[in-house]
Amino acid sequence: MVETTKSEPVEFKDPHRRRRLTYWIVGGVILVLLVAALVARRHNRATASAQAKAAQLQQALTKAGLPAPSIDQIANVLGEDGEVVCQDPEGAIGRAVHYGVSTNGAGGPGMRTVYTPRQVVTGAGLVLAIYCPDKLPEFLENVADLKIADTIREQTP
Numbered sequence: 001m002v003e004t005t006k007s008e009p010v011e012f013k014d015p016h017r018r019r020r021l022t023y024w025i026v027g028g029v030i031l032v033l034l035v036a037a038l039v040a041r042r043h044n045r046a047t048a049s050a051q052a053k054a055a056q057l058q059q060a061l062t063k064a065g066l067p068a069p070s071i072d073q074i075a076n077v078l079g080e081d082g083e084v085v086c087q088d089p090e091g092a093i094g095r096a097v098h099y100g101v102s103t104n105g106a107g108g109p110g111m112r113t114v115y116t117p118r119q120v121v122t123g124a125g126l127v128l129a130i131y132c133p134d135k136l137p138e139f140l141e142n143v144a145d146l147k148i149a150d151t152i153r154e155q156t157p
């Protein structure tokens with residue numbers, strides 16, 4: 001007769017258990033991010049105050065003869081307080097935009113200043129006048145030394 005010994009039970013390890021756990025964790029993180037994005041989107045919806053300022057800016061742009069985006073577009077970008085435009089209007093980005101439109105586009109030794117479009121300066125001034133009038137004098141001081149001219153052709157329909 002053959003002698004048999006009591007053997008230990010064989011454990012089967014699920015090779016996909018660890019992968020499944022990773023999938024659940026990644027799925028949970030994505031779900032949390034989606035919920036946060038939805039909350040942020042609802043929080044940033046244009047309020048009545050943002051709509052009123054946007055309408056005021058749209059009228060000012062139209063009165064100045066400049067193309068004006070829709071009220072919703074303005075309200076979504078600038079909100080109630082002008083967002084980034086009013087936080088640091090003459091910061092690095094503001095200066096880069098103003099001086100970027102004031103060059104001929106060449107790089108290196110061929111780069112030279114040209115006239116800054118009056119429409120750009122007027123539009124930026126109107127935004128500052130409506131959303132953060134306290135920053136307007138500093139802006140006007142900084143653009144005073146630019147060569148400004150009507151360089152943008154009007155589009156015909």
